[in-house]
Amino acid sequence: MYYENLIDVITNGLASLNKSETKVAQAILLDPEAATRSSIASLAKKAGVSEPSVNRFCKRFKTAGFPDFKIQLAKSLVSGVRFVNRNVDEGDQVDSYTPKIFDSTINDLARVRDNISHKIVNDVVDQLIAANRIYFFGLGTSGAVARDAENKFFRFNLPVSFHDDVLMMRMLASTGSPGDVFFVISHTGRTKEIVDIVQIAINNGAMVVALTSPKSPLAILSSISLEVDVPENTDEYMAMTSRIVHLVILDVLATGFTLRRGPEFLTHLEKIKSSLKPTRYDQSGK
Amino acid sequence: MYYENLIDVITNGLASLNKSETKVAQAILLDPEAATRSSIASLAKKAGVSEPSVNRFCKRFKTAGFPDFKIQLAKSLVSGVRFVNRNVDEGDQVDSYTPKIFDSTINDLARVRDNISHKIVNDVVDQLIAANRIYFFGLGTSGAVARDAENKFFRFNLPVSFHDDVLMMRMLASTGSPGDVFFVISHTGRTKEIVDIVQIAINNGAMVVALTSPKSPLAILSSISLEVDVPENTDEYMAMTSRIVHLVILDVLATGFTLRRGPEFLTHLEKIKSSLKPTRYDQSGK
DNA sequence: TATCTTTTGTAATAAAATTACGTAAATAAT
DNA sequence: ATTATTTACGTAATTTTATTACAAAAGATA
Numbered sequence: 001m002y003y004e005n006l007i008d009v010i011t012n013g014l015a016s017l018n019k020s021e022t023k024v025a026q027a028i029l030l031d032p033e034a035a036t037r038s039s040i041a042s043l044a045k046k047a048g049v050s051e052p053s054v055n056r057f058c059k060r061f062k063t064a065g066f067p068d069f070k071i072q073l074a075k076s077l078v079s080g081v082r083f084v085n086r087n088v089d090e091g092d093q094v095d096s097y098t099p100k101i102f103d104s105t106i107n108d109l110a111r112v113r114d115n116i117s118h119k120i121v122n123d124v125v126d127q128l129i130a131a132n133r134i135y136f137f138g139l140g141t142s143g144a145v146a147r148d149a150e151n152k153f154f155r156f157n158l159p160v161s162f163h164d165d166v167l168m169m170r171m172l173a174s175t176g177s178p179g180d181v182f183f184v185i186s187h188t189g190r191t192k193e194i195v196d197i198v199q200i201a202i203n204n205g206a207m208v209v210a211l212t213s214p215k216s217p218l219a220i221l222s223s224i225s226l227e228v229d230v231p232e233n234t235d236e237y238m239a240m241t242s243r244i245v246h247l248v249i250l251d252v253l254a255t256g257f258t259l260r261r262g263p264e265f266l267t268h269l270e271k272i273k274s275s276l277k278p279t280r281y282d283q284s285g286k
Numbered sequence: 287m288y289y290e291n292l293i294d295v296i297t298n299g300l301a302s303l304n305k306s307e308t309k310v311a312q313a314i315l316l317d318p319e320a321a322t323r324s325s326i327a328s329l330a331k332k333a334g335v336s337e338p339s340v341n342r343f344c345k346r347f348k349t350a351g352f353p354d355f356k357i358q359l360a361k362s363l364v365s366g367v368r369f370v371n372r373n374v375d376e377g378d379q380v381d382s383y384t385p386k387i388f389d390s391t392i393n394d395l396a397r398v399r400d401n402i403s404h405k406i407v408n409d410v411v412d413q414l415i416a417a418n419r420i421y422f423f424g425l426g427t428s429g430a431v432a433r434d435a436e437n438k439f440f441r442f443n444l445p446v447s448f449h450d451d452v453l454m455m456r457m458l459a460s461t462g463s464p465g466d467v468f469f470v471i472s473h474t475g476r477t478k479e480i481v482d483i484v485q486i487a488i489n490n491g492a493m494v495v496a497l498t499s500p501k502s503p504l505a506i507l508s509s510i511s512l513e514v515d516v517p518e519n520t521d522e523y524m525a526m527t528s529r530i531v532h533l534v535i536l537d538v539l540a541t542g543f544t545l546r547r548g549p550e551f552l553t554h555l556e557k558i559k560s561s562l563k564p565t566r567y568d569q570s571g572k
Numbered sequence: 573t574a575t576c577t578t579t580t581g582t583a584a585t586a587a588a589a590t591t592a593c594g595t596a597a598a599t600a601a602t
Numbered sequence: 603a604t605t606a607t608t609t610a611c612g613t614a615a616t617t618t619t620a621t622t623a624c625a626a627a628a629g630a631t632a
Binding site for chain 1: 322323353354356357358360361363364374376378380381383384385387388389391392395396398399402404405407408411426427429430431433434437438474476477478479529530533534537538541542545565566
């Protein structure tokens with residue numbers, strides 16, 4: 001894997017640890033930031049184990065020893081996966097809520113970056129390359145994402161459209177022809193209308209690619225599912241970051257698509273880009 | 287400042303260091319990553335100074351000592367603003383282009399997080415709170431952003447709409463009434479149609495908030511401008527991250543708005559949230 | 573030039589981490 | 603159920619690493 005977040009690695013490996021290692025893991029996960037500042041002795045004491053146990057724990061996670069472990073841990077805290085207390089509070093002013101929102105978005109992106117299945121991304125690119133036509137479906141917030149996707153994929157010289165009207169979706173799903181790809185975007189993956197429509201498309205033998213949450217009805221039903229695990233925001237103030245993650249994943253797919261098409265395709269993109277020039281004021285002012 | 291990057295701090299403080307401290311700084315800046323992995327002895331040797339000099343150097347930068355310094359340094363290397371060579375290359379496979387795209391998005395977000403003007407954010411929130419009506423304008427990619435903004439601000443019990451049709455925009459701009467806020471989103475800030483329309487609105491005495499690039503015609507013309515400096519992507523493969531940054535800024539504004547409205551407003555949001563429940567399959571399956 | 577301040581290194585000390593080793597616990601084999 | 607074998611864990615010794623105390627050198631000030 002490209003970049004591994006130590007905290008995730010520890011969390012995932014938790015099951016395969018023995019007794020004292022588990023204690024160490026818990027002590028660290030309880031307050032990773034504090035762990036980066038403590039000595040091996042104090043951490044051992046906090047975990048209720050001996051110092052060598054801590055050392056062995058560190059080596060189990062492929063680090064050179066305790067000091068190296070602390071450095072890796074510190075790195076994983078930065079734009080890493082779970083740092084606590086980044087929630088917006090009632091009393092927050094601009095200078096506190098602004099970075100918090102950026103941080104939590106960055107955080108979610110980093111998590112997905114480290115956990116997304118490259119195999120599935122590749123499979124989806126395969127399907128998009130093979131498609132004669134792509135329909136992007138989404139409702140509400142995901143409608144905006146679908147619209148952005150249309151805008152992006154339109155440049156690929158391929159019939160694409162986006163739809164946020166369930167009746168249109170229903171009709172399209174029931175009249176799909178081979179070569180059509182239905183790319184369905186849904187944060188929850190539980191919207192009844194969407195699931196129904198996808199069922200129709202699947203019954204028709206169509207290719208349905210979903211961008212949604214793991215194990216949701218939509219994910220299960222679709223031909224291929226890009227599953228994005230962004231924690232539901234329990235916090236009312238917090239923004240919905242899943243749509244941002246979805247957009248970035250669409251960027252990834254578009255990039256994969258472009259790369260697959262090869263270098264001569266770049267001239268086509270250049271043509272589209274320059275077609276917009278006359279609509280703009282140039283850098284000099286007018 | 288909220289988030290300080292140790293490497294930047296060292297670079298900035300370089301002038302005020304004495305001879306041996308400068309040597310240490312240079313040794314570190316030459317290869318910060320290596321510095322995080324070396325002992326005080328090896329770093330001292332590399333810099334050509336004694337070990338206590340390295341230690342004193344660390345303390346000068348407000349760290350507890352050498353080990354703590356290394357941890358801070360390691361942190362500043364992650365998702366910091368300066369990582370090189372994150373461009374997508376022709377030969378990239380899924381497992382290399384995927385993290386690259388995530389990383390460059392994260393990077394841009396981090397940069398904006400550290401440079402955005404809190405004062406202007408606050409001023410914009412003021413205007414939104416005071417508004418009787420908000421129009422979100424955007425074309426192309428920014429149209430999708432505007433649509434997302436409508437979806438978000440709609441929840442605030444306030445007449446909002448989004449428009450991606452220049453004729454509609456033109457009509458609305460020329461018939462604006464006091465209390466209207468035109469929120470104009472444009473990556474370049476140079477689209478002629480948009481600039482023309484904003485000129486009309488301004489002539490009419492309307493409030494125009496822009497979310498665009500610094501010093502662009504749109505930024506200059508508008509009443510208030512949230513300027514986002516995301517480098518133009520020269521790379522054909524690279525995605526346009528500015529729209530992502532725009533979305534996050536809209537999240538920030540929506541949060542500021544919610545906080546300003548006070549806690550009783552949360553019940554209103556809760557109501558909207560629960561109105562969507564019957565449209566979804568619940569967690570149990572059906 | 574004499575005196576004071578700042579900078580720097582040497583050497584001693586302290587702290588921290590690692591290793592070696594032995595015992596205890598858990599698991600497997602008979 | 604008992605023994606053998608493996609695995610887990612801690613104690614204590616050792617080594618590595620970092621810090622402190624101190625003094626010499628360099629530089630600044632009068």
